[in-house]
Amino acid sequence: MVGLLKTWRDLRRKGVMGINQRNADYILKYNQRQFFPLVDNKVLTKERARARGIHVPQAYAVVRTEREIAKIFEIIDAHDDFVIKPAHGAAGEGIVVISDRFDDLYRTVSGRLLSRNDLSHHLSNILTGMYSLGGAPDQALIEYRVKSDPIFERISYSGVPDIRIIVLLGYPVMAMVRLPTQQSQGKANLHQGAIGVGIDLAKGCTLQGSWMNRRITHHPDTRNMVDGVAVKHWDALLHQAASCYEMCHLGYIGVDMVLDKEHGPMMLEVNARPGLNIQIANNAGLAARCLQVEEQIRMLKKQGAEENVQDRVRFSQSLMD
Secondary structure (H helix, E strand, O other), X not given: OHHHHHHHHXXXXXXXXXXXXHHHHHHHXXXXXXXXXXXXXXXXHHHHHHHOOOOOOOEEEEEOOHHHHOOOHHHHOOOOOEEEEEOOEOOOOOOEEEEEEEOOEEEEOOOOEEOHHHHHHHHHHHHHOOOEHHHOOOOEEEEXXXXXXXXXXXXXXXXXXEEEEEEEOOEEEEEEEEEOOOOOOOOOOHHHOOEEEEEOOXXXXXXXXXXXXXXXXXXXXXXXXXXXXXXXXXXXXXXXHHHHHHHHOOOEEEEEEEEEOOOEEEEEEXXXXXXXXXXXXXXXXXXXXXXHHHHHHHHHHHHOOOOOHHHHHHHHHHOOO
16 A cells, blocks of 8 residues: 555655546646537548638538448449548547548458448448447448558558547647557457557657556567657647647647648547646656746736737747757
8 A cells, every 4th residue: 555655655756647547637627528528520520620720621511310331322423432430439430541442342451341231231330329428319420541651661561550638728738649559450449459659749750668567668569669650730639639628628638630641630520538648758747838828828827818829839949958
């Protein structure tokens, strides 16, 4: 017991945030329940993002009823590749990524071939709520398939890496890139075996990372070192992530971004309950940085001033200098 207490005190001293602190001091304090439905619905999130000039993948169609499934192939057959997502899905469940065609079949990124009946069945499962939060009836979003920027090829296995940025009251406070592995089957999902690699907020360069909750320096599949990669369009990524504060009115969020090789930075989704593994990836504590942001906001209020998106990003980057 004494050892556990000492460990807890050491973590608190280093500014590491625990789940209870995250829930009480940040999610409950800054995230009003009335705004949760916006970020829990990918269709609504992206509609609102487009309206605010935040770049998101192009939506090809939204399937809302069983009757619409039969007609949807008139739309998706105009595209060689696309992604199917549950509007209310979580942890990557229910997402199907089609990379190309073979005759009248659809090939997934893992090489599996699906028929029209297979896709119809999957769409029907989405509508019934098989992958939604709480099992409630859902909608299916069909959208542009992101093509990963080549900068991550050396340190990623298949799939599309994504960038998670934690934003507090419009200030980016921590970031990491999630790299697919063979174990994660090409998905950028930490719980399925992807790697989390920290990113220096000021420089936009990758740091060392974590895999299965342990520190690592090399990707287990490519064997290449994961640090030292300069992330392209870094300032634009931070700017778009910070802009999500005004878009969703939630004070503590995780913004998931991607770098498309043709279209640059794109926002995939916003999470109102972001996890804490990003601290392991950065070897740094979230609480310490959040306290600095909160102090900055208190100081600005005393002065009767406020900062715009560009100012907020600049301040966040100054914390790393």
